[in-house]
Amino acid sequence: MNTITKKTACLLLGAFIAVLAGCSKEKYPDVRKYVDEVIEYQNWYAGELEKAKDAGEVASLIDKYSDRMLEFAVKGKELNNKYPEMKDDDKLPEELKKQMDRLEKTAEELSVRMMNSLSKYMADPKVLQANIRMAEKFRKASETEIDEEEK
Numbered sequence: 001m002n003t004i005t006k007k008t009a010c011l012l013l014g015a016f017i018a019v020l021a022g023c024s025k026e027k028y029p030d031v032r033k034y035v036d037e038v039i040e041y042q043n044w045y046a047g048e049l050e051k052a053k054d055a056g057e058v059a060s061l062i063d064k065y066s067d068r069m070l071e072f073a074v075k076g077k078e079l080n081n082k083y084p085e086m087k088d089d090d091k092l093p094e095e096l097k098k099q100m101d102r103l104e105k106t107a108e109e110l111s112v113r114m115m116n117s118l119s120k121y122m123a124d125p126k127v128l129q130a131n132i133r134m135a136e137k138f139r140k141a142s143e144t145e146i147d148e149e150e151k
Contacts (some may be wrong), residue, residue: 028095031079031086035099038072039106046110049117055124058117066134070141090116 026032052058080086085093086126092100121127 017018026095027093028083028099031083031096031099034075034079035103038103041068041072042106042110046117049114052117052121054127055121058121058124059126059130062130062134063144068138070137074143 045061045068048061049058052061083096085091086096089100118127
């Protein structure tokens with residue numbers, strides 16, 4: 001093959017790849033990014049719990065976790081508003097279903113790791129208070145969401 005033919009073949013191959021890439025754009029890249037971020041954070045949290053050396057560290061991690069999960073909840077609500085098809089699990093488009101399945105599977109796997117780590121310190125007053133604070137934050141967030149929906 002001469003140089004011109006090689007260059008032409010490379011250009012055609014490059015154009016073909018560019019067309020394929022353009023055709024395969026995902027419809028919900030922000031949902032995939034959101035799921036990736038939640039999974040990454042949950043992995044970080046589970047790993048930090050496993051490394052915690054005392055109840056104080058665990059309580060601090062629970063506080064950080066609850067704050068971050070509330071941020072994720074706000075972002076999730078924004079995505080639900082942007083993509084109304086996310087609100088009905090039975091009618092989820094396949095691309096969204098894959099993301100939600102991945103998130104659910106990871107949460108299930110990590111919950112075992114988290115509970116194993118937390119069980120060592122559950123009776124400690126610092127951890128109990130952190131869990132109470134987390135429950136209160138989640139309760140208030142839930143009430144606020146309900147109030148907004150009623151308006």
